[in-house]
Amino acid sequence: MSWYSVIYTKARNFKSQSPVLGTLLQWSFYVCVLIELLLFSLSSFVYFGITTQIFDSDIQASIYMVVYGLISFMMFWSYVRVITSSPFRVPKEYEMDEATDAKLRAVTPFNPQGRAMIDQSNEMQVAAQRRIMEEFAAARGITLVEVDQHSRLRYCYECRVLKPDRSHHCSSCGFCAIRFDHHCPYLNSCVAVHNYKFFVLFLLYLEAWLIWNVISGVQAIIVYFMRGDSSKRLDMIIPLCCLFVLQAASSVWPLGELLRYHWLLISTNETTCEQAKIPNIRGDPKANYDIGRWKNIEIVMGWGLWFFPVRTSTSDGMHHPINYVMPAADSSQFRVTVGTAETDTTVSPATTPLP
Known part of the structure; x- marks a missing residue:
């Protein structure tokens, strides 16, 4: 379990004891989103207030601002779709009834904290677990291809559901998501089948946004230092240079590497979770x-x-x-x-x- 999954889990437990304060605590997880919006606003202020103002040509400045606006629009559109698209949860027909779930738990070892230790099952328990899950799937008309190392269907003891193929339990969100990829704490969102395309497009347009800022920043810095008059102002060039260094570095790593990684996942039809297991x-x-x-x-x-x-x-x-x-x-x-x-x-x- 990752560090942020531990935090999310504790927040859910706290919410069950104190609904109001727990809800406020969960809303506080959007602080990363607020920081990202603040950084974008700061960058936009520098771009419109400094970068484009350095250019001698008003036509060039206008064209650059239009391109910046278009890329920013596509980036924010993708960003909003990622954080507002609800992950696809496992359908009700995969949820095991209480009687069958009780049978399965009776032949499954648990630790003192109540967590299922299915990998510690003996041969008789494995056989019983496999039979119970196969009978339940056959009764519901469910056909699954993924199994564990003991040829058992995959079952989530927390959500009480048979896991459809390529679905996994998200420890941060507390439920099983269809074609689960990963949970992103910086977006406070679970990335799965319904928003994975939006997530990849957000990375793509964010990378394009950074590259455009770098291209514009290079030209603005060159124009600034080529001027021989006394109009040079440190309050203009210092913020521009600092922002240029940060954006140039971010466009290569980690964002550039992250975009390349997910493109490789798409081209081979894998998920981040499947890369690990x-x-x-x-x-x-x-x-x-x-x-x-x-x-x-x-x-x-x-x-x-x-x-x-x-x-x-x-x-x-x-x-x-x-x-x-x-x-x-x-x-x-x-x-x-x-x-x-x-x-x-x-x-x-x-x-x-x-x-």
């Missing part, structure tokens, strides 16, 4: 969700309007095509091929690997 797909331990770069990109960015923060995804986040690596004859277990939102789910003893 590789999914175990039954029927083929080497299987993955990588179905080709352009199809992978389409799953996240949608059918069109890639550069606009609007929802255009072709996937519902619940069903995922699978790239089986091992030949069907090499696997003694059945394979499950899960279609997209527009296709039906099928179960077959053998499946041809995707190209």
Whole structure:
């Protein structure tokens, strides 16, 4: 559990004891958002009040301000969509009834704090857990492909739900999210299937915003020092130079590296969480969700309007095509091929690997 997850968990526990103060405490987590808005306002003040005022040409200054405004608009549009889009929680049909949950807990070891220690289960407990979860899934008509190292379906003892494929429990938010990527404390938001595209676009436009500031700052600094008159003012050049250094450094690391990292995740159809823990797909331990770069990109960015923060995804986040690596004859277990939102789910003893 990360440091901020501990803070979020304690805040939720405090809210259960004191709803009013707990709610105020949770609202205080938006302090990072307020700091980010303050930094943007300060940067905009320097850009409009100093950078563009140094240019000799009013036409050039006007063009630069228009470009700055357009990039800022797209960045803020994406930013708002990230923090206002509610994560896709696990549907009700995956929630286990109390009687079945009690059976499962009866064959699961717990620590003194009441936390399930499923990895400490013995062989008989593992077999019982597997049977209970498989029977529940069959009764609900649920088909899942991801299992743990003991071939059990994944179950969340906190949310009392079977975890759909690619979903994970967010310790910070306190619930299971569909196609969970990570929790971002700097946005005070869980990044999952419903807002992952917006998050990536926010990184893209923030990077473009920084680069444009750097380009404009370089030109303004050059023009400033090329002037031979007595109009040079330290109160103009010092803020500009300081801001230029910070933005130039941030555009390379960490933001540039973060953007590159998430682009690689999109192109291979992975999530940050799956990078840390590789999914175990039954029927083929080497299987993955990588179905080709352009199809992978389409799953996240949608059918069109890639550069606009609007929802255009072709996937519902619940069903995922699978790239089986091992030949069907090499696997003694059945394979499950899960279609997209527009296709039906099928179960077959053998499946041809995707190209």
